[in-house]
Amino acid sequence: MRRDARGLTLVELLVGLALGLALVAGGLGLLALQWRELARLGAEQRFGEDLREAAATLHRELRRSGHWGDATAGLALDPDTDAPPRDNPYLGDAAPPDAVATAGGLALAASRDARENHTVDAEERLGLRLQQEVLERRIGGVWQAVTDPGSLRVTGLQLREQRLERVGRCPTPCPAAPAADAPPCPPRRLQRHFEIALSARSAVEPALARTLATTVAAPNDALIGQCPGSRQ
DSSP: OOOOOOOOOOHHHHHHEEEEEEEHHHHHHHHHHHHHHHHHHHHHHHHHHHHHHHHHHHHHHHHHTTTOTGGGGGGGOOSSSSSSOOOOTTTTSSSSSSGGOOOOEEEEEEEOOOOOSOOOGGGGGGEEEETEEEEEEEEETEEEEETTTTTTEEEEEEEOOOOOOEEOOOOOOSSSSSTTTTSSSSSSEEEEEEEEEEEEESSSSSEEEEEEEEEOSSSOOEOOOOOOOOOO
16 A cells, blocks of 8 residues: 655654754854864963063173173283283173163173174164063164064063172192272172063953063173282
8 A cells, every 4th residue: 555755744854854954053162162272272371472572672682791802801910010911891780870761670791792892882882671561672772672562461570680609729828918999808709590470361362371480591791800919
């Protein structure tokens, strides 16, 4: 006996359509969630790269500070000459106060002379500072931005310099009553270390915030003083 073919009822069609729409909506929701997660991960990666690059710039500038084009001028010379050893002009407070116009800044200096003149010129004055959530460095007397506020906002900058003296030893004892103009004895080696704390947040994802802390050892040490009987 032949049976008549029958299709779907209206109710069945509506139920199937509702299930299909639910599946599509669920898939779109998962896709949107995955897209947001990928965007967040991308923003976090860019934020981390920008922050590390800013810290690397600080590291390079601090290691450049104190560079002296004629460091041998600071060594002991012949006692028959009237030329005493020079002090490194790029150490100490050689940079002007305007180099640290904002809190947390640091004034530096480094030689750029093709032929050393033992003088801190205007283009040799360096500096680091935080200005309106932008990290800046001083090059050639002009402040230039290191970070882009459109992607990275620097919320804190702490730079602290520490100076350590390493006392040397002399083969002969130092005089008990040295002359007033005599160099320090025993000689000392001045080492500089910088402590950095850089805090920032993402301009794209404000919830992203990090702080990088590191220590930089400046390679340009200063030699102070001499031993009795050494060449001056």
